[in-house]
Amino acid sequence: MTRPTLRPSLTMNSLSRRRFLRQTTLGSATALSLPTLLPASVFGANAPSQRVAVGHIGVGGQGRGLMDGFLGLPQNQSVAVCDPIQERREAAAQRVEQHYAAAKGQDVYRGCRAYADFRELLARDDLDAVVIASPDHWHVPLALAAVRAGKDVYVEKPLGLSIEQGLALRAAVHLHGAVFQYGTQQRSFNSHCGFACELVRNGYLGELKAVHVVAPNGSTGGRAVPQPVPAGLDYDLWLGPAPVTPYTEDRVFGTGRWFIYDYAIGFIAGWGAHPLDVAHWGYPHIPVEYRGTGRIPTEGLFDTVVDWDVQGRYASGVEFTLKTGTDKTTFVGTDGWVAASRGGISAAPESLLERKLKPDDVRLLRDNHHYRDFLNGVRTRQTPVSDIDSAAQSDFMSHLGDIAVRTGRTIRWDPATETILGDTAAARMTRRAGRAPWAA
Amino acid sequence: MNIHLRLDPLRLAFLAAACLFGATAPALAAGPPLRVLLFSGQNNHDWKTTTPKLRAILTGSGRFTVDVTEHPEQTTAETLARYDVIVSDWNAWGDAPVKEWPPATRTAFLDFIRGGKGYVSIHAGSSSFYDWPEYQQIGGLFWNLGPTSHGPPHEFPVEFVGDHPITRGLASFRTTDELWLKPGMHPAAQLVATGDGQPLAVTTALGRGRGFALLLGHSAEYMNTPGFQSLLLRGTEWAATGEVTLRGAGDARGLDADTVIRRVAAYRFGNDREALLALEQLVQAAAADAATRSALAAKLASALAAEASTDGKRALLDGLSLLGSAAEVPALARALTDAELLYHACQALARIPAPEAEAALITALRTTTGSARATVLQALASRRATSAVPAIARLVTDADPDVAAAALDALGTLGSPEATAALQTAENQIAPALRERWAAALLRCAGSLRAEGKTHEAATLFAALARPGRPASVREAAFPAYVGLAADAAVPDVLAALAGPDPILRRAALRALWSNRQPVLLKAAVDGLGVLSPEQQEAVLLLCGERGDASLLPAVTRAAASPQPEVRRAAVKTLGLIGNASAVDTLARLGDTGSDEDQKAVVEALARLRGSGVDAAIRNALEAAPPAGQRTLIRAVAAREDRTAAPNLLAVSRSPDPAVRTEALRTLGRLADTSACAPLVQRLSQATPDDRERLEGALVEIGRRDPAVVPLLAQALTGAPPVTAASLVGVLGALGGSPAFAAVRQQLPSDQPEVRLAAVRVLADWPDAEPLDDLAAVVETAGDARTRAIAARGLSRLAPQAPARAARAAEALAGALATTTDATERTHLLSAVVGIPCLASLKAVQAELSNPALTIATAAGLLGIGEVIYPWHPAEVKAALADLRRTGPLSPELAKRADALTARLSQPANFALGGLASSPDGIEKDGDAHGDQAAIDGNPDTYWDEQDHQPLYRLRVQLRQRSTLGCLRILGFSHQNYAPKDFEIRCDDRVVKTVTDAAYTNNWLTVAFPPVTCSVVELVITGAHGPSPAIRELEFYAEPPPKP
């Protein structure tokens, strides 16, 4: 092969606009009067120029929580927020500015802009990364736009509205070499989930026999009565890629965003993401067969599966189940079992819990702070602990379980081609339309 | 019953919308729909929301068409002739404007019914015309002023009575609604359903007509359940025809396709989605088999062409998206032209693999504009429509930026050589605002080329996209991709980029390192580490760790000496991952210096080092290292759990540096076995107090792991120097257990005061009451005040744990008090003795009353004792109280307490006070209750309660003291509700009384039984008034007390 060359124009002498902005606008109000190329040491270890400039897309319940967490980290500099709900984006921007004003001992601090339209936020070239905490139907369209704009992404769970979306985002993350962190914080914010997985990975349970996953059940209900769109909400933007349907409060401000099929597939993914994430961490494979039962509610507004009971198996023969209940991932091996949930860990024999890893053992635990792990990844390009490959696989498990329930048939998944085998209707369900111009 | 009407603007808005939606009747293929006239417009309930809801449910079933009249009083025979059944959401309750119907209406109404038609009333829909007997007869259920009542809406069970077509095959259910208690029911009405035992639904007859009354449906929100809807629909159908063909809501399976499709066609947002689910199930059932698949698809397509609601059509399109094939494409293509259906039609055409579907979408590119066109483009991309490239390519310059952007994205998704070429050709025509979009699309094309193995083309394209002038986001992605394909040849590019002036390439080069696995690339970067920025160095070092390439060790080792903390720490971390025994020295040296954070990083790295000889290297380094390094190494030993390091740790635990000693002894505690005990014990006598504490800590830790340590230490006590013995006694105390107790006890008579003191101290802190007698003896015999004070404190701490032996403790304290003159000691003893309420302590404190130095605390102590023991020792308490009053005027607070106690003494005593309540029935507590003890805490605001509907409950009270009882009294939860009804009273497990059907008066129940002396009283409850027996107070008396 003859090597195409980059030589002729490899050097570019002017400082890029992006870096320039980062060094000038992110500092204190006085930054503009400083020379633009100060060595980092002048600011000390956490000079603004070394901080990661972050934009927050979606500042509802979870987005605000994330934002507060990011604000507490010295590696972070939040510079923008975005939400189609005016009150939320303004409050969030205000919170950021108050935070930095207090941190600097100033009365006022300006430096966080509020956007309604994420495209304006992404167009900023002084932004390194975005945190996406929109409703689920927006995750992939937003993340794709961000990755294609050269940003690194922290994306809330569950990953996508369809398997196709997960594949698309994964391809884009890899193509761009973007740093991606999935919002499955149990990989960092406690150590027992990782420890349980380390026990499995290092064979301390003997030969693995079964993986049992339990996630909290979804809800039924929601008022299906059209209402006027409240002032300050850009409902069309909120809907984005989803089909246009009459506004009702429960879609946007109730729990509808989690339980309406246009925006989510329900807690089988919304909550399932967490214990399934642990399942995939401990046993990094995807079941190849799924069958299950569940109920699709017909009253009220919500129409995503509840009471699911999915059974399946991995190619290795390991058994897989996904049911409703208190969140938990149980790995059963020939020499014992270990069960991890958000709240804690249990095992039999109990001595497993005392097990110390040997220097040669596989370690999974990383930073004990999920957001810092992401920010450090943005700086060093190291892949954070909840990577896109694993995120896609655990999300696919939710989708395949849902498809098994909805079709009432046994679904066979081919991990090599990532397609559903021998069932055209089910295979068609892996793709969903999107309303322009928002689709993935 | 709700007497006021709420008018909420949102509900009115919905009413308007619902009226619009209701304009078309469903097209019925089989049998004409039943015609309903819905009476509304006046009701003491919120008819403005219930009427639209009723209407939506009725029409949503596909079985009925519905007209609403808000003026039933204007109904004529002529109007009624057009209907099969009247549903009444109307009444003339209270001061309603319309109180009467004109005679003509009355007659028309009765003739309608008598002639064989139907009448249905919902909730209060028949609560009118109380003096019109025929109306009452056909209505069946009504609000009976006086007897009828209701509580707040709540959940209750609905059960069916007898066998009636309306309820046949339905399962009883639970629902939430307003429940009428004792509603008026016409004597001729036939009961078909009850709600919590109350009449809830009836059928009636008048002439040849039929009536159905349902009391559910107080407001629209309670009408959402399958239960309500099944009863409404089936009841209405029965009233109209005398037959029921409708299935219960919630049971759609098994309906034939035509019925389902008909219902789907009538579906509107807000209706129950039962029909949609039924369709989904039909579709899925058909999907498995080719013949049924195409038959159903054809039906769906023709329903799509016929009249149907938009919401219904969307559902039909969704069905077609799963089943459709070329045959249905024309119907789908037509749907593309309806903006409201575009989304669903695109989804179907994207999902159907047939080329005809692709062609239809391509055609639609011409006929659509704006965002519809963009949606079509997205659908083409989603189905990977490579045949669409020319058509799409024409749109990349479309004036509508959304269309142009979607066209660019689509070409990027398609990624075929044609798509790539089309993008390249268009380069100069792309609107400036879309240049990043264009470049991103081309980047994806390059990715596709790469995936297809067209390496050269891909590399050329990536290289072109990495050049300056391209958008930064694309350059940063394209450069690493190019490097990946150019392989080793790209090494100089990467190095130049890493250290070069172009910040985009600098970042891109870093990405290139992470995303490409050629060792030579990383090697080159590591070799050139010195010229990189600290941030880049950090990244490269972390990458070394991730790759685990040991050949990089020397460079990483050098980097560990970097003045930049991030770089240093990254190097250390990486050393841990790729290093071996040879890294120990480097790391140990690093541990000497550096911040706490550095040291932590070093410990972690040492803990992770792999390969043979690491532990030995650490042990070797340990003794020679300077103190800071020693600390780090010791922590590493701990992390690696190297038990063979105990001798080395013992050696360094003599270090002159106290921090090292601390670390070493702590780690010895964690790792060492019994063999380390002797040397540690030996050092106790010479150690400084601080060191002694550390040594003791280590011994305790070892002892916690290995039971052999206690006997060893016990043995070491013999002949040990006093300092050592005292220490060992402390260690044994911390370890606990009977052998340790025995060993410590043996030291009580020691002639060494410090050993004695240590033993007393340990026993005073002992976790159970075992040392009580020993401590009593110490209080009585010990010569020195400090020892006595400690023992006294121990007694008052332990006495409550052993009520039976509490008197012994109190006697000892009383004895000591009598012989002690020292004021401080007396204070200690007194405060100990008042903590053990019994007769002996009462006497001891009473004796103090004559002491001129009497304190308030002593007086309060006396009262405290009296308050607890008065039921058993009333005379003594009375006498003590009298003595107390004789000492002079009491402080207001004490006087209040003394008066209260005097008052209590004049009443029968409740022997339950001070007891211990438990509930050994294994039933979970009720969420709002306050636990077992709440039943006997003397506080009527708290109560004992457990989960509902259990067959047997037990509440057991261990009395404070054996008592003679003859009566029991219960304060129930609320009137008679939730109170024990049937129960046994057992004293010391013998039944003394069986109570059945207990009747409470003003919430109280008093039960007398033959006097019995016992220590435990238990209620075994088998029945309650209400779902569970809750008890606010349970009291025991010698004889029945006066009424409360």
Ligand SMILES: NC(=O)c1ccc[n+]([C@@H]2O[C@H](COP(=O)([O-])OP(=O)(O)OC[C@H]3O[C@@H](n4cnc5c(N)ncnc54)[C@H](O)[C@@H]3O)[C@@H](O)[C@H]2O)c1
């Ligand atoms: N990791 C966790 O433990 C966890 C917990 C809760 C929620 N979540 C996830 O976080 C996400 C958000 O959930 P939530 O409960 O906070 O919902 P939310 O509705 O409270 O917040 C979502 C916000 O996104 C905004 N939004 C919608 N479209 C947007 C757009 N185009 N651009 C920017 N913002 C947009 C909404 O207006 C809203 O304010 C969900 O995906 C959910 O699954 C994760």
